[in-house]
Amino acid sequence: QKEVEQNSGPLSVPEGAIASLNCTYSDRVSQSFFWYRQYSGKSPELIMSIYSNGDKEDGRFTAQLNKASQYVSLLIRDSQPSDSATYLCAVSWRGLSSNTGKLIFGQGTTLQVKP
Amino acid sequence: SAVISQKPSRDICQRGTSLTIQCQVDSQVTMMFWYRQQPGQSLTLIATANQGSEATYESGFVIDKFPISRPNLTFSTLTVSNMSPEDSSIYLCSVAGGSGNIQYFGAGTRLSVL
Numbered sequence: 617q618k619e620v621e622q623n624s625g626p627l628s629v630p631e632g633a634i635a636s637l638n639c640t641y642s643d644r645v646s647q648s649f650f651w652y653r654q655y656s657g658k659s660p661e662l663i664m665s666i667y668s669n670g671d672k673e674d675g676r677f678t679a680q681l682n683k684a685s686q687y688v689s690l691l692i693r694d695s696q697p698s699d700s701a702t703y704l705c706a707v708s709w710r711g712l713s714s715n716t717g718k719l720i721f722g723q724g725t726t727l728q729v730k731p
Numbered sequence: 732s733a734v735i736s737q738k739p740s741r742d743i744c745q746r747g748t749s750l751t752i753q754c755q756v757d758s759q760v761t762m763m764f765w766y767r768q769q770p771g772q773s774l775t776l777i778a779t780a781n782q783g784s785e786a787t788y789e790s791g792f793v794i795d796k797f798p799i800s801r802p803n804l805t806f807s808t809l810t811v812s813n814m815s816p817e818d819s820s821i822y823l824c825s826v827a828g829g830s831g832n833i834q835y836f837g838a839g840t841r842l843s844v845l
Contacts, residue, residue, distance in 0.1 A: 648832040659823055659836040708832045717762040717827050719834055721774045
């Protein structure tokens, strides 16, 4: 069973703090990892993609991947109230022999940034 | 990223009826997917819409309940058949293309079944 696990939260941080969101996955052959942000009543929007071990930074967002430990995290620096949303971790499932393109989503972590 | 148009954006339907949701992309894409997001839950993949052939369904989803068409590389439909209140969800189409498996989502269809 391919699984992606996230703490559902809510994770509450004060404005200006660093928010740390974590995700673990069970499929060792997964190669592509994504963080989506979903505001209430809206569809998911891509924030970050990461494919190799280490850190990837984009503005206030940093994704971290550790394939040996099977976890991926998202750091949000200088958190703003507008960052309040549900953050979905998604992992690609390669399948038995080919790239299926399918994503498996975690349950999502609700982030609340308080002014 | 591609521009994805999904319609209807929302609908209220009666039990036992069917609803067809359309997904139109402004460019040709290799892969299209349909997801369901039940209230307060994450996304669950229903099926991969294959161009010119039958869709590939995930465990727990069947063609009789969720028939899917994909006549070309820019368009797909999902039908929710013989609806019950348990089908009340948000249905989302997504597209992926190129390297990296990045998927982009339509705005979703919010379905309520009475």
